[in-house]
Amino acid sequence: MKTASKIYTGLVMLFLFAPIAILLVFSFNGAKSLSVFSGFSLHWYEELFRDSETLGAVKNTLILAVSAALISTVMGTAAAVGIHRLRNRYLRLALDTATNIPMINPDIITGISLMLMFVFVGRLFGAATSLNFGTMLIAHVTFCLPYVILQVLPKLQQMDQALPEAAMDLGCTPLRAFLKVEIPEIFPGVLTGLIMAFTLSLDDFVISYFTSGNGFQTLPIRIYNMTKKTVTPKMYALATIIFFVILAMLLLSNLLDANTAQTVKEAKEKKKARK
Numbered sequence: 001m002k003t004a005s006k007i008y009t010g011l012v013m014l015f016l017f018a019p020i021a022i023l024l025v026f027s028f029n030g031a032k033s034l035s036v037f038s039g040f041s042l043h044w045y046e047e048l049f050r051d052s053e054t055l056g057a058v059k060n061t062l063i064l065a066v067s068a069a070l071i072s073t074v075m076g077t078a079a080a081v082g083i084h085r086l087r088n089r090y091l092r093l094a095l096d097t098a099t100n101i102p103m104i105n106p107d108i109i110t111g112i113s114l115m116l117m118f119v120f121v122g123r124l125f126g127a128a129t130s131l132n133f134g135t136m137l138i139a140h141v142t143f144c145l146p147y148v149i150l151q152v153l154p155k156l157q158q159m160d161q162a163l164p165e166a167a168m169d170l171g172c173t174p175l176r177a178f179l180k181v182e183i184p185e186i187f188p189g190v191l192t193g194l195i196m197a198f199t200l201s202l203d204d205f206v207i208s209y210f211t212s213g214n215g216f217q218t219l220p221i222r223i224y225n226m227t228k229k230t231v232t233p234k235m236y237a238l239a240t241i242i243f244f245v246i247l248a249m250l251l252l253s254n255l256l257d258a259n260t261a262q263t264v265k266e267a268k269e270k271k272k273a274r275k
Helices: 002-026 043-050 052-085 089-104 107-124 133-158 162-169 174-203 206-211 219-227 234-274
Strands: none
Touching (some): 002 234, 043 234, 052 133, 052 234, 089 133, 162 174
C-alpha cells in the first residue's frame, strides 16, 4: 500500500507540475518551436522587454493587484475583527454566509452582475463611460475580501483573548491595544490574506473582462487577445518571471508562519517552566 501511495502521489505531482516545467524550459528555447528544444537562449526574455504593450499590461495588472490587495486586506482585517467580536450567534452566521457567497458564486455570474450594476449606476449619474479602472478595482476588492477574512478569522480565534484586556488594564486605549497587541498576534494571517488577494487579483480574467473599460488592459486580457492570433514564447518568459515572484512570496509567507509558530511554542515552554 505504501508503494502504491507513493506512486499515486508522484503521478499527481507530475500531472500538476509538468506543464509548469515545460513552460519554464521552453521560455529559454532559442527557437519558436513548442516541441523541439534547439538550445538555451535569452532571446524571448529580450523580446519581452521590447514589447511596450505587454509591459504596459503588466504595469496595469500590478497597479490593480497591489491596490486591490491593500484595500481588501485593510477592509478584510476590520471585517474579521468585527465578526469575531459579535456575540449574536445568528447575526454571525448570516455574516459568515454573506462572506462565502462571492467565493461560491461562479466568476462569470459575478462578472456579469457587477458589469450590469456599474452600467446602471453610470447611466443613473450620466457618466460618459461606466466601466474604467475604478470599476475593476471595486470588482477585485469584492472577490478578494472573503479570502482575507477567512485568513484573519482563525488567527483571531487562536489568540489569547486576555491579551488586549490586559493591555487596556495597563493603560492602553482600545485602539492602541489593537495596534500594539492584536495586530502582531494576527499578522501572519493578515500577510497570508494580503498575498492571497494579490495573487487572486493578478491572474483574474473573467471578472476583469466584464468590468474593464477602454484604455485599461490587464495582462490576462492581453494574453486572451493574443490567442486570437498566436501566443509567442515571450509569454512563456513572462509566465516564468511571474511564477518565481509568486513562489518567493509563498515561501516568505510560510517562513513567517513557521517563525510565528516557533515563537508561540517557545513562549508556552517558558510559561510552563516558570510554573
